[in-house]
Amino acid sequence: MIEIQKFREEEPQTILLGSHPGVIQSMLDYDYLIQRAKPSIVGIIANGRRRERYFWGESEVSIPVFEKIEAIDEKLRNKISVIINVQSARRVLSSTKAALDTFPNLKLVTIFAEQTPESHTVELIELSKSRGILIAGPSSVGVLIPGHLKAGAIGGTQHSQLSNAGIFSSGDTAVVSTSGGIVNELILTVTNSGLGVSFALALGGDRFPITTPANAVMLAQNDPQTERIVFFGELGGTDEYEIAKLIDAGEITKELIVYIAGTVADLFENPPQFGHAKALAQTEDESSSAKKAVLKNSGAIVCDTFADISKTLKERAQQPMDHESRKIGERKHSLIVSHLSGDKNKDVQLLGRDLLDTVNGNSFASLTLSMLLGKQIESQKAVEFVDFVMRLLVDHGPYVSGAVNTIVAARAGRDLVSSLSAGLLTIGSRFGGAINYAAHNWIQGATKGISGKEFVENFVGNGGVIPGIGHKKYHTDLPDPRVEALLKFSGNTNGDRYLKFALDVESITTSKKGSLILNVDGVIAAIMLDILESELGYTKQELEELEQIEFFNALFVLSRSIGFASHYLDQRRHDEGLLRLSDNDVRYIG
């Protein structure tokens, strides 16, 4: 079993399974209030957006969102030590199992959902034991280790609840509770009594808590910071008998202050199901009074009222702790967040430096790539490649859709921006967008380990042309000189896996038809991917994200904008007049 002390010795790296904004914000608030340099939450598994925005103190921070657990790369997987599972009850088992299998250094899981089936919990009990991972729940609001960890809603979900709760520095009293509301109540009872909390653990009110009351009390017994334990239990189940046995056997020597709720059940002829799933005594020994008696008999301090708990604790606070209050001020989410640029101390900043510093330190291509990727890029090779691509894509004659549109608008007397926009609006799946589509394909192909042959077969099966493959003019016997020029940028340390895959695909397609060669779009996509991965350390997930947000399209749009603007100016300089198609150009088939 993991020991509590372990969590005080290392910084937690936490993933949320499912998104629960209240819980997440409160954990970030706690991180901030204990003056952690950056958020302990490093990812959220959820659908929808790529990032979720939260407050960081009075400022803001965005947390990466992964669609599924498999999307987390190995480097991050190895760091994860804490999982907060806020998914629905029916997904608790599968999602928790997946987490246990994915994160090799996992130490703690908290499970929030109520109504997890008993048989699912029983499987998790087995896994918790065999893997030596502390699992709190189901129906647990989490674990709190003052000064180190707030895993879950425990302690509250509003920052003002955290401010004055006395939970920023460690004390000597452990709190263990089957109820989420009561764990919080007891934390406040401890800190208001002049003591401090060593750790607080919400076990959850299910019939089979994965971490049992006895397990939790043993955690406290083995914790060097803990002097005494306050335990809240309820009617139903026989877990408390295990604690009594441990006391009798001398395994628990620390002082145990106990409250077992549920005596009121005696008032009912047929007691109702109280709030928690296990809170129904099926036999006499599961009743509150029976469990209180057996614990008292073993020497625990059994309290009949919360006032008793408070009084007992106050007697032990000879030098009351002076709990620090820390506040987070007024805050409001901004309308727009930018990671690129903005004012700082009245000066405009670009990519984290003074505007002019950034401008002076970059060539145009280097600034372009840095801006598009959202961070200063230092790789000379990457910059040289982008510089070449930007020059290469600038124009390809007035025949293509975008140029024609620009020319038509210009000759209709429209202004620069209208004409340029008319040209840009043609860029998409049929014209100009192929680099991005090709990037998508090369990522899928090269990283899944399928062969070019299988890939092509799938494509033919899907009945489509392959973006990045094929040319009207060039073919195997007449190679595209631009492709030759681009290939000079190959030779990357990842073994050019994307380019290699693209060439593998080409070898299949050209065997079918000579014109189905790797074209400029396809080769730019492949080499750009190889450079991003080798030179700039992008992971597969990051490359996928770049493809999804159309980074590769941006290269074409930028470069070709120069071409379109030039065609506009060219037309206006020569003032050709309104373009109208003649009868020969249009055939009416009525």
Add this chain to the structure above:
Amino acid sequence: MPRRKLSEYRSKSIINSTLGLSYKGWSIVDDDSIPIDGYESYTVKVDQAVKGRYKKGLVLLDILQSEIYSAVDSLKRKGYSSILVEPYVPHGEIVERYLAISIRRDGYWLSYSDMGGVDIESNAESINEVRLDDATDWTSLSEATYLSVVQLQDIFNDVQTQYFSFIEINPYIIQDKILKILDCAIEVDDAGMYAVNSWNESDLRSPRTEKVTPEEERVRTLDKNSPASFNLSVLNPQGSIFLLLSGGGASVVIADEIYNIGLGRQLANYGEYSGNPNADEAYLYTQQVLSLIDISNAPYKVLFIGGAAANFTDIADTFDGVIKAINESADTLRNNNVRVYVRRGGPRQEIGLAKIKEALDAQRILGGVYDPTTSITDALTTALEGIKE
């Protein structure tokens, strides 16, 4: 994952169908006129998860067809609503066997005995227990239970796929080499209801005989239709202490502390909401509790709105609903000589507590409003000062 009991009718239907046996029985809940015939005589019994039915006279044996409905009525007059009628088939001297499978922390366990029947509890030492796992020796289990390996595995399969927490087949007999299930009880894990096909909500039984009050009924409906949870039980309609509680743990604590100081009989109701209900839901729930206040003739009444320091239930939001209901019933509350006490904490407690204090004060029914710096016990002590045993 509360455990719930299935009706005997459903339990027997499931297990007989699983084992390929036929089962004849008529479940009478609302419809009093289903035709029953074909047998010489019948057993008529309460089918409501009541323990010790024989001793309580809730099983009527050897009833003629013409007497069935008067027998049903006699049981219904005792307050029960779910009755089972079965053919009465006496069997001679024959070994009654016992078999049960239950889920525990460490997995599934099968227990069996050849001293089954109503006295199984006094024959506890005759029960053998075996953990069911990959290493289970089904052949020797089959020899010990007189059930085939396939029958045992089919039952176990039901337990797993139909989310049984507990199944007890007691007794069963082997008569002329044929298996007969004489009685069967099943407890299910209601958290698995989404995944099963052999039972549903309508098959669940509780031994309660008291009539459900309209207030309780409305709270049940509210609970069904909301992601938050609500429950309400009327304890003593003439009580003087009314509870509007929140949070699974704290609600029991508050009721306990009232009971422990000897005021249990004054408790008009028990009930709680949890899971961050919205203001509308809190309003509907509060209305039901307030409606109980007007029924009681107690000369002085206390409404205690209580809970611990919530982790994520928004106090300001839920109190908006509570305040709306209180404002609407303020005249009634004043006429009933009600004092309202509040003790609560959690997200946005400052706003919620200030608002409710202002509202109670304006309606002249304010007892006291406390945040978590006052213990539950101390708030209760103050609130209950005027209540007598």
